[in-house]
Amino acid sequence: MKKLSIKQGMIRSALIGSLVTSMSIAVPIVAMTQTASAKAADNLTAAKRLNKLLTNTKSMSASFSQTTKGASSGQLSSGNGTFSGTMSVQRPNNFRWETKSPSEQLIVANGSSLWIYDKDLEQATKQNVDSQVGNTPALLLSGDPSKIDKNFKITQPYDNKNYYVLYPKSDNASFKSLSISFSGGKPVMMVLNDSLGQTTSIKFSNIKLNPSINASQFKFTPPKGVDIINQ
Template sequence: MTVSTNSTVKQKLMSGALAGVLMTTIGVAAPMAAMTQSANAAAADNMVAAKRLNSLLTNTKSMTANFTQTTKGAKNGTFKGTMNVQRPNRFRWETKSPSEQLIVANGNALWVYDKDLEQVTKQKVDNQVGNTPALLLSGDPSKIDKNFKITQPYNSKNYYVLYPKSGDASFKSLSVSFSGGKPVMMVLNDSLGQTTSIKFNNIKLNPSISSSQFKFTPPKGVDVINQ
């Protein structure tokens, strides 16, 4: 059955897998590694920060990892699962515990499948570019500074805080930390005052990923919401 609704995909992301509740990521609750740095540490200017982040993301052509996502605020929760991203604009974000949800983007469409609700939401990827953490990792690095104000609070640390320029973004701010050239943590603050931290482990940078990971066909009998 196909139905229409005014609810948005980003709301699905924020209340589902990519935000435990929300979607995630980052008012800004900085990773502890950054919080322990001297308050007097020099910050990079915005242009330098954007260039450095662009370089790190450009080197991330594909990535697989396990994630633990914890949300604190009006709704608390911890979710675990796996993720795969590949440029351009392909990602698979699968929450496996304590509930199941699958988010898949193949470059054209973005699917959000809530198994418990027997519901699938579909939206064009273009409408969400720059608004979600997963697309930050899979999108075009050269366009990031068009969608975000990029800051680097500590000049010597690969820790960045991004503020969406779009007024309808699903979060207020997003921080991302890198270690060894790999994104290891993202933190988001949403408009509801919730903070979601996503920690990545078992990270594999630039692996070969089967194209089947980014394909999705709605199961028979589920409601399909086109947006």
């Protein structure tokens, strides 16, 4: 198995997992196929609406299915493919992203440290959260919603759709754009476009909005015998 870099791990987790996503794929497709005359919300309005939706998401747990496709062929990327697992997030700055198939990987952050544990490689990588999360989707689901517009340009292509496209302001971000769809106030789908031209789609199911999550879910202790890498 090829070793994943931290950035690949974060993109794979999307969440990485963090303040945003997932709805049936129909919503983004419907939004994209609306006529060109459909009205877009101005950036300030879009930012306020997204902020409200995210503020209402104080915690969330769900199952996820994540697929990455190559640049132009639309084929599954050989280095990524399809993954599934479970995730949970809780403000402020706590998230857990656990891939269960086809391989097992765990990403845990608690506001100060971030762990990436690869069971097959028997390897755990630890690093400071600030150096990795600032411009990733993780900021969205677990960070401070009021600060999102400082890190992203927020657009709402269609005024009557809870569908948003964010563009990171930092040149060091791990992705070029992030699309987010909501249904019934819940983030249900996200689509990431990276600098390599790859598209990663993450769909959430079994979504629980604002559940009580045990703090232990956001703590990680490396199993005995695991190689630990500090970055």
